[in-house]
Amino acid sequence: MTSYKNSDLRPPIMQGSPPALIVPRLDWDRPPWNRWSFQHVRELLTTAEVWRGNGHRKKFPRAEVDLDTLEFDTEGGRTTLERHLDDTYTDGFLVLKDGSVAFERYFNGMNERTLHLSQSVAKSVTGMVFGIVAGQGVVDPAALATDYLPELATTGWRGATLQQVLDMTTGVRFDETYENPYSDIGQVDVAGGWKPPPPGSDPDFSWPAHMWELILRLTETVRPHGAMFEYRSIETDVLAFVLERATGKRLPQLVSEELWQKMGAEESACYTVDSAGYAIADGGFNATLRDYGRFGQLILDGGGGIIPSAWIEATRTGSYNQLYNDAFPEGSYRNQFWIEDPRSRTLMCRGVFGQLIWISFDHRMVAVKLSTYPDFSNTAFAKATLAAIHAIAAALAGRA
Amino acid sequence: MSLPNPAFTQKFGFARADVGLGNWRTRPYSAWSFQNVAELVPSAEISTSATIEDETLEPLGPLLEQTVDVGAGSETVKSFLARSDTDTLVAMKAGNFVGEYNAPATDPAAPHIVFSISKSLTAILAGVLQDERLLDPAEPVTRYVPEAKGTAYDDVTVQQVLDMRVSLDFVEAYLDPESDFARYRRAMLWNPMRASDKVESLREVILSLPKADGPHGGPFRYYSPLSDMLGIIVERASGLRYADLLREKLWVPLRARGRCTVTVDSEGMARAAGGVSMTARDLARVGEMMRNGGMAGSRAIVSERWVRDTLSAGDKAAWKAGDFAHLLKDGSYRNKWYQSGFPNGAFMAIGIHGQWLYVDAEREVTIVRLSSQHEPVDDPLDQEALRFFEQIAVML
Numbered sequence: 001m002t003s004y005k006n007s008d009l010r011p012p013i014m015q016g017s018p019p020a021l022i023v024p025r026l027d028w029d030r031p032p033w034n035r036w037s038f039q040h041v042r043e044l045l046t047t048a049e050v051w052r053g054n055g056h057r058k059k060f061p062r063a064e065v066d067l068d069t070l071e072f073d074t075e076g077g078r079t080t081l082e083r084h085l086d087d088t089y090t091d092g093f094l095v096l097k098d099g100s101v102a103f104e105r106y107f108n109g110m111n112e113r114t115l116h117l118s119q120s121v122a123k124s125v126t127g128m129v130f131g132i133v134a135g136q137g138v139v140d141p142a143a144l145a146t147d148y149l150p151e152l153a154t155t156g157w158r159g160a161t162l163q164q165v166l167d168m169t170t171g172v173r174f175d176e177t178y179e180n181p182y183s184d185i186g187q188v189d190v191a192g193g194w195k196p197p198p199p200g201s202d203p204d205f206s207w208p209a210h211m212w213e214l215i216l217r218l219t220e221t222v223r224p225h226g227a228m229f230e231y232r233s234i235e236t237d238v239l240a241f242v243l244e245r246a247t248g249k250r251l252p253q254l255v256s257e258e259l260w261q262k263m264g265a266e267e268s269a270c271y272t273v274d275s276a277g278y279a280i281a282d283g284g285f286n287a288t289l290r291d292y293g294r295f296g297q298l299i300l301d302g303g304g305g306i307i308p309s310a311w312i313e314a315t316r317t318g319s320y321n322q323l324y325n326d327a328f329p330e331g332s333y334r335n336q337f338w339i340e341d342p343r344s345r346t347l348m349c350r351g352v353f354g355q356l357i358w359i360s361f362d363h364r365m366v367a368v369k370l371s372t373y374p375d376f377s378n379t380a381f382a383k384a385t386l387a388a389i390h391a392i393a394a395a396l397a398g399r400a
Numbered sequence: 401m402s403l404p405n406p407a408f409t410q411k412f413g414f415a416r417a418d419v420g421l422g423n424w425r426t427r428p429y430s431a432w433s434f435q436n437v438a439e440l441v442p443s444a445e446i447s448t449s450a451t452i453e454d455e456t457l458e459p460l461g462p463l464l465e466q467t468v469d470v471g472a473g474s475e476t477v478k479s480f481l482a483r484s485d486t487d488t489l490v491a492m493k494a495g496n497f498v499g500e501y502n503a504p505a506t507d508p509a510a511p512h513i514v515f516s517i518s519k520s521l522t523a524i525l526a527g528v529l530q531d532e533r534l535l536d537p538a539e540p541v542t543r544y545v546p547e548a549k550g551t552a553y554d555d556v557t558v559q560q561v562l563d564m565r566v567s568l569d570f571v572e573a574y575l576d577p578e579s580d581f582a583r584y585r586r587a588m589l590w591n592p593m594r595a596s597d598k599v600e601s602l603r604e605v606i607l608s609l610p611k612a613d614g615p616h617g618g619p620f621r622y623y624s625p626l627s628d629m630l631g632i633i634v635e636r637a638s639g640l641r642y643a644d645l646l647r648e649k650l651w652v653p654l655r656a657r658g659r660c661t662v663t664v665d666s667e668g669m670a671r672a673a674g675g676v677s678m679t680a681r682d683l684a685r686v687g688e689m690m691r692n693g694g695m696a697g698s699r700a701i702v703s704e705r706w707v708r709d710t711l712s713a714g715d716k717a718a719w720k721a722g723d724f725a726h727l728l729k730d731g732s733y734r735n736k737w738y739q740s741g742f743p744n745g746a747f748m749a750i751g752i753h754g755q756w757l758y759v760d761a762e763r764e765v766t767i768v769r770l771s772s773q774h775e776p777v778d779d780p781l782d783q784e785a786l787r788f789f790e791q792i793a794v795m796l
């Protein structure tokens with residue numbers, strides 16, 4: 001089935017009793033189903049809560065600016081922000097300028113309380129928690145992965161440092177072809193509890209029971225550790241296992257204690273969990289639009305005494321020896337964050353199907369976009385979104 | 401295979417990875433899993449922004465050291481709570497919380513599965529829809545669920561569903577994996593699927609159950625699928641999905657505070673017969689609302705007429721001839737609530753593995769006990785629990 005835009009008639013997915021259109025278990029993350037399911041992950045998968053705690057909610061002052069008609073150029077021609085948000089299947093969009101809400105929009109049934117799946121934005125959450133725990137001296141990025149997880153001695157991570165895992169420069173072989181169910185990332189879908197094994201799949205194929213088993217099966221390397229960056233989701237899961245082993249705590253508890261309880265989150269968040277209860281650190285995190293904004297603002301504020309500022313500075317210090325991403329060819333990747341270019345050193349958290357947190361130190365601005373593209377990735381959409389955000393930054397700068 | 405969460409293992413005595421659909425409703429795992437059901441079964445959110453209770457409740461304190469005799473000789477309240485695998489006990493007197501007991505592994509902020517107390521909540525929704533003239537209990541089920549035509553529910557009224565007086569052929573055969581009961585448990589996603597199992601929805605399984613020989617409207621027969629059917633009925637009558645209906649008609653006007661969830665099946669259908677998780681204090685608020693004739697403070701949740709019917713119109717003959725006569729010898733059952741038949745007029749909502757909402761209206765006492773008893777049904781312990789509540793109500 002094809003998807004629908006916010007300006008189209010909304011099909012009755014999971015509406016009514018019995019629901020007129022029921023989300024199929026195998027395709028819940030595909031169009032058009034993802035337009036409903038990314039806001040209702042708990043109803044499809046097993047989840048663990050990331051408790052916001054008992055503290056006060058950090059309120060954002062509001063200084064709203066009408067940006068709907070703001071015009072900017074994309075590869076597909078000139079457009080407006082309002083049209084861009086529609087064209088790119090947006091569920092929520094937030095702009096924070098100098099710590100105040102400048103623009104906030106919800107679409108497609110989402111509201112300020114909805115938890116939205118953020119896919120690989122979860123990696124950046126893991127990266128920042130790693131930085132916090134490293135600041136406490138509990139983990140050391142220079143140490144070997146096997147120092148914390150001796151079981152990895154029989155895997156491709158043998159000899160890799162945690163800094164290499166953080167930067168995705170280990171040489172571990174991991175095939176990230178999303179469309180192939182037998183690829184390593186396809187196996188993550190089954191091991192992580194996101195999908196049943198595909199019907200008609202080879203009955204003799206032994207699917208990993210959970211994420212830890214999948215990691216232990218990745219025994220090969222394709223190049224020496226540290227030689228180059230290659231984006232592989234599984235590195236984040238290794239980091240999370242290191243954090244769990246080093247702290248003794250489960251990841252949802254760690255994120256709750258170190259971030260969500262301290263940063264004044266508005267709502268509890270949640271992680272999807274696999275059959276062994278492991279939280280999917282590479283892409284199973286769900287939170288509200290504003291809480292993603294709080295996470296971005298915390299980083300922009302130098303960590304607010306919660307994240308070591310030196311860790312944030314290190315995260316902004318990338319290397320630029322290869323092409324990292326087609327959507328921003330000058331960019332880099334460090335500590336589970338994307339860097340937009342070497343001059344601005346703007347940080348980005350990015351997830352498939354159109355998830356983005358954009359953190360600009362130059363502009364004192366955070367932008368969050370939660371979407372449900374019809375495709376895993378769409379470089380034209382990603383470039384147009386960056387163009388939109390830069391136009392917003394310029395417009396807001398002009399007002400100051 | 402060692403998974404790294406030693407803090408969890410230290411606290412609960414088993415690893416998180418040891419808990420799965422095959423064992424989550426047994427000890428020792430249930431001391432954790434009954435407060436974390438969404439980690440095991442997909443669940444829809446009922447609560448809006450969950451807040452923490454304003455006031456920290458006093459521990460039950462002196463009451464815990466008092467002596468009760470529930471039939472096993474004299475013992476302290478504390479020792480009964482510990483030996484009965486009670487996770488939480490909350491008591492209210494005249495509308496105020498008296499105190500709270502939590503077992504060492506209990507997280508008082510976590511929602512606890514209430515099992516069949518969910519049925520009593522679903523029935524409140526039916527009462528609300530009856531008040532709104534969207535549901536008539538005298539009507540046949542098929543008026544609201546057209547696909548029930550030609551099934552065992554063909555000539556069943558909604559009231560018979562509410563009172564568990566339907567002639568259904570359904571046996572809780574725990575050991576036979578091919579039985580309807582096993583299909584039922586798999587369809588609600590509570591039990592493991594085997595590779596050879598067909599994925600069925602809860603609705604399909606419920607509608608496929610055969611009718612038994614006797615007529616409808618006979619003795620009280622406790623068939624859980626009837627309460628799932630009631631969940632479908634209230635959805636059809638209101639046009640809302642169960643979680644949305646429960647939030648709008650009960651959770652919000654009750655001013656409930658904690659998290660509240662309900663497990664859902666492969667089609668997103670809520671397990672209206674047993675899948676609700678909520679905090680003990682919020683469940684106590686439900687009991688207070690029933691004690692106050694449907695009022696929560698100044699807000700009317702359900703009509704006094706419906707509450708009065710629920711607490712008084714149970715058919716005693718149907719009860720005496722029914723499945724649970726041994727539990728309450730002068731009891732009755734109406735609209736999925738139990739009437740004790742005790743002199744104090746106590747009424748109750750009850751769930752397996754030791755979930756109780758006990759209201760002694762005469763003494764203005766409401767008690768919630770949420771537990772992780774190993775056995776789903778434990779007749780001797782149920783009798784002890786009843787005597788325990790009676791004695792606690794007197795002490796308060």
